[in-house]
Amino acid sequence: MQIVSWLVRRWSAEVTFQKTRAHLGVETQRLWSNEAIARTTPCILELFSIVSLLTNRLPTRERTRLTAATWYATPKPTFVDSLEAVRYAL
Structure with a gap:
C-alpha cells in the first residue's frame, strides 16, 4: 500500500516533467x-x-490585451503572449 501511495504522489511530478520537456524544451x-x-x-x-x-494575477483589462500573431491563430494565449503582458505590466 505504501509503494502505491508513493507512486501516486510521484505521478503528478512525472507528468509535470513530461509536459515541460514537450512544451518548453526543458x-x-x-x-x-x-x-x-x-x-x-x-x-x-x-x-x-x-x-x-x-x-493570472493581472487585471482582466490587461489580460485581454494579450495579442496573438495574425498569421498563427491560437485559441488561448501562448507563453510568449503571457510574457509580453507581464513585461508590459511591469
Missing part, C-alpha cells in the same frame, strides 16, 4: 556540461511558473 538545452543543464532546467521551470502566476 532538458534540450545545448550546454557544455550536465551540471549546467542541471542548473538551468529548474530556472526555466521556475520562470515559466512565475510568469504564469503573474499573468
